[in-house]
Amino acid sequence: MNFSEVFKLSGLLCKFSPDGKYLASCVQYRLVVRDVHTLQILHLYTCLDQIQHIEWSADSLFILCAMYKRGQVQLRITVWSLCTKSVSYIKYPKACQQGVSFTRDGRYMALAERRDCQDHVSVFVCSDWQLLRHFDTETQDLAGIEWAPNGCVLAVWDTCLEYKVLLYSLDGRLLSAYCAYEWSLGVKSVAWSPSSQFLAIGSYDGKVRILNHVTWKMITEFGHPATINNPKIVVYKEAEKTPRLAPGRLAFPPPRAAAGVASPAETKYEIASVPVSLQTLKPVADRANPKIGIGALAFSPDSYFLATRSDSVPNAVWIWDIQKLRLFVVLEQLSPVRSFQWDPQQPRLAICTGGGKVYLWSPAGCVSVQVPGEGDFQVLSLCWHLNGDSLALLSKDHFCLCFLETEDRVGTAFGRPGDHT
């Protein structure tokens, strides 16, 4: 595992182009486009104001930079054609958690709308922005919509005050409605499996429920208990490495003390023996957005694994085996998990906790890697390169790339099960 040098960054704005050739990053009002392999600057654009959002075009030929400060209030969606002078307007968009969703092939866009105190969903054909379907949804206050990866089913979920998930066909038929319980805070996060076979719903009761694509009924329910008793479950616990005292190098003052504040101790994973009790956070009941429930969900690209984070057990990442429908591994970090993302190519999960380390898990094991460099590089976010060879680590002011593979992928650190060497 190798690291590139550290580059400047602002606003955590760093994105690989969809074709994997370029890397765009923002520093205040400058947009820098680099080559992914050489990291040489290919282009440097200067904008009029601080960039607040960037987005690559699907063909990697264009980048959009948004400066919201220079925008203008408009209560509609405007679609500009980049080829012709055509402009389309879509009225009544709903401002919610996830109000717009494109199908993976880019053919259709579903939009959540609100008119006359009633939620609606409109499905547009993206080629000509024609309204294909328009239907009202039986939701109190729609919170999000998301297409299944195959683009044939739209999942719609209600506000957190009510547990309700509705599934619509592309032609607007209601396929199924699912409600696990009533009178309690409901859905917190939703994720489709890449195979479109499963819909995982994380809720405020600390459980993930998995619906199947045939009957749209629940297959299983994954609870997130704070104690793990099953000896079949591997619990990796991050632990500070005990400083190895090499007698020859013993110096005064101890070098650790000098560098102690700047670079915290290195850590490693230990396999905890069951039963293991995980650190839990007692939620504050009288505040909005309580720290309970499943805050993050992600399927591995092959749909074999599901990674979840329960907000009441902030230090742990739970990895579930979807084939056997049971808990597989639990990683307990020393600090709360900020984000995690699956390698797009293989079941390999990268985790960051806002510290100077990046953590990787694969079915073969897991590892904690210190990001080298002077000063503290606090990894707040990370994103994988398309081919899973490298990983961009983002801190507040900097970013760097982490290279995981050698050129021919033989010396891969985490062998994909089934690969032949």
Add this chain to the structure above:
Amino acid sequence: MGEWMTVTDPDLSSDSKNICQYTSETKMSPSSLYSQQVLCSSIPLSKNVHSFFSAFCTEENIEQSVSYLDQELTTFGFPSLYEESKGKDTKRELNIVAVLNCMNELLVLQRKNLLAQENVETQNLKLGSDMDHLQNCYAKLKEQLETSRREMIGLQERDRQLQCKNRNLHQLLKNEKDEVQKLQNIIASRATQYNHDMKRKEREYNKLKERLHQLVMNKKDKKIAMEVLNYVGRADGKRGSWRTGKTEASFFLRNEDEMYKILLNDYEYRQKQILMENAELKKVLQQMKKEMISLLSPQKQKPRERADDSTGTVISDAEEDAGELSRESMWDLSCETVREQLTNSIRKQWRILKSHVEKLDNQVSKVHLEGFNDEDVISRQDHEQETEKLELEIQQCKEMIKTQQQLLQQLATACDDDTTSLLRDCYLLEEKERLKEEWSLFREQKKNFEKERRSFTEAAIRLGLERKAFEEERASWLKQQFLNMTTFDHQNSENVKLFSAFSGSSDRDSLTMHSRPRQKKPQNMSNGSPVCTSKLTKSLPASPSTSDFCQTRSCASEHSSVNVLNITPEETKPNQVGRECANQKWSMASRPESQEGCYSGCSLTYTNSHVEKDDLP
């Protein structure tokens, strides 16, 4: 005791009454008291009888006494003391014989009475003690009764309390339920109210929004609006197909078509998958059926011979079915007919198989009971004896080795001696070399002995377990059958992704097993990747934690490998079977005779070397 008295009183009084009756009958008898005393008194009193009688009868009152006695006796039913008078005037004479008879009778009576008295007394005593005992018992029981009564009262009290508590709890539960109901109602009403409020607010908000919109629109200057400065030409040179008023209807239709096409494709894809899955399952069923039939056909003669009506007919049915179903065309028939036939036949087959297995089980248990009568199976006792013998031999050999070691050591020490050392200086090196060689030879022999011993004990255990192995073999055979089916399933699961997601993922586990050899890989990483050798990227040496990374990796992989073993017990089973087979072969090779032969050979060489040793000094 007082109580006792009261209880016995009535008897005493009745006794005394009887006595009173007696006395009343005797009338005016001066000796009535005495007679009474005599009746009641104990033996010592009788000593005084004489003196009493002497007082009773004197020289003067013989006549009177006699007459009195006569009277008395006659009243008691004794014959008269006087002779029968022939005349009235004649004075009646005392009949001595009668007197004596009377006396004798009286004495007999007296003795009897005394005996009776004694009996009565003993009985009385017995009864007294009985009474005592009963008294005790009674007291005890009374106490017990009291305590149990008290206990009962306590229990009743507790019961009452518990009932009270229960009632309270019921009440509480009811209250809670009411509360829950109430709260739910409140929540519901709040929810409706909230929704209502929300709607109101939203309407207001919408109004405001519209207002804002109007304001913005009014103020709007065309120049503020976003515009595309430079239009991009499409790569293919075409102009974008944007919606226009005229073609809207046709566009719409085209879009609809496309949408339905997509949906149709999806459904077709899914149907195909389901069909494939069905086909696979059918295949599996068919294979299972075939195997069952082939398995059961050799056995079918037996049940028929036995005229086992049910199984016999079932088998013949199954055969017919098999004949029908084996035709490939059957598989293309619609689901219902095939499914019914297939499931029925499979069910039948399964029943037969089950009964067969049960039969086998019975046989096994029978064999178990009968013990080993087969000649080719060596009895356990023989084995034990053999092992004991061999162990003894090994022990002896060990002792020999020890003595030889001692001798060698002595030799070595002897070599240290100055004079001898001087003398043997020239030979020493050579001899040492030889000694070393021999020493290693001995070591090896010792090791061999031990190995052989171990193996033989194992063999003994093995052979003892041969019966078990038979059972296991059968079980493994069944398992093999089952596994074959499942593996068949797995092979095809790749084709059916849908199916594979749910099917047991043993193949995946095996994949993780395969991946283990890659554990050493991380070491390669420290070589540094050429990716970072470009000018801009300062390729930093592998991070300090790479070495550690290896550690964790190995640690983790260890765990995962363990995990793999744990997860799939079915997987490990075939290995076990294999190992058993190997063991069997091995045990065949190491029959006790051959073992012995080997041992004797070894000991021979051993002794030879020993002799050589002796020659050494």
